[in-house]
Amino acid sequence: MQIKSAEFKISAASSKQYPDGDFPEVVLVGKSNVGKSSFINTLTNRKALARTSNTPGKTRQINFYFINSSFYFVDLPGYGFSQMSKMEQEKVGKLIESYLICRKNITLILFLLDIRHDPTKDDLLMYQFLNNNQFPFAILANKADKIAPTKIPLYLDNIKNKLKIDDDIVILPFSSEKKIFTDDVLNLLDESRIKIIINL
Ligand SMILES: Nc1nc2c(ncn2[C@@H]2O[C@H](COP(=O)(O)OP(=O)(O)O)[C@@H](O)[C@H]2O)c(=O)[nH]1
Numbered sequence: 001m002q003i004k005s006a007e008f009k010i011s012a013a014s015s016k017q018y019p020d021g022d023f024p025e026v027v028l029v030g031k032s033n034v035g036k037s038s039f040i041n042t043l044t045n046r047k048a049l050a051r052t053s054n055t056p057g058k059t060r061q062i063n064f065y066f067i068n069s070s071f072y073f074v075d076l077p078g079y080g081f082s083q084m085s086k087m088e089q090e091k092v093g094k095l096i097e098s099y100l101i102c103r104k105n106i107t108l109i110l111f112l113l114d115i116r117h118d119p120t121k122d123d124l125l126m127y128q129f130l131n132n133n134q135f136p137f138a139i140l141a142n143k144a145d146k147i148a149p150t151k152i153p154l155y156l157d158n159i160k161n162k163l164k165i166d167d168d169i170v171i172l173p174f175s176s177e178k179k180i181f182t183d184d185v186l187n188l189l190d191e192s193r194i195k196i197i198i199n200l
């Protein structure tokens, strides 16, 4: 797949604002600051299509980006931002959960983790939520530019062990910074879209 066009559609604070139509949605999930918005900028080859930030916890709405006039990237708010008040964290949690549970358009969830770190408690909960509910998802171990290329398999194994992930779950290294492994992700998108067409 080649990404030829990308356009910001809407920042949704509730399900009423989700875009109409039956376009497939590829969803970015992960803790605050893991690189969800950067991922969208990297794949679309745009510097600031999605707002990235050094300050975690900025995005509290669901942002939709229309790609190739045929599918959406959906940038979910980050979870697990400890400086957000308990009430706000709960609000964000509910927004994420209700999107994931109710939205029928979801084709693929890209679950971002930081390759360098052990998954957090919230990461583990998210993994179990996705796995137990049989969502179509793959794990991207982001910020792979921060470790030596020869160490990447070791770090991936650490994540697999900590989350106890099943062998059939796809886990790929990724880096927005260095734009490495983007082809693998584009292939994933191709496969997931084929799947949805067959399912229909
Ligand atoms: N080194 C490195 N930094 C990254 C990468 N992806 C994102 N970042 C940085 O991590 C911070 C948070 O990124 P952002 O995309 O806003 O995270 P989000 O909260 O998940 O949307 C920013 O300072 C990014 O520049 C990556 O692959 N490598």
Ligand SMILES: [Mg+2]
Pocket (backbone or CB within 6 Å): 036, 037, 038, 051, 052, 053, 059, 075
């Ligand atoms: Mg973001």
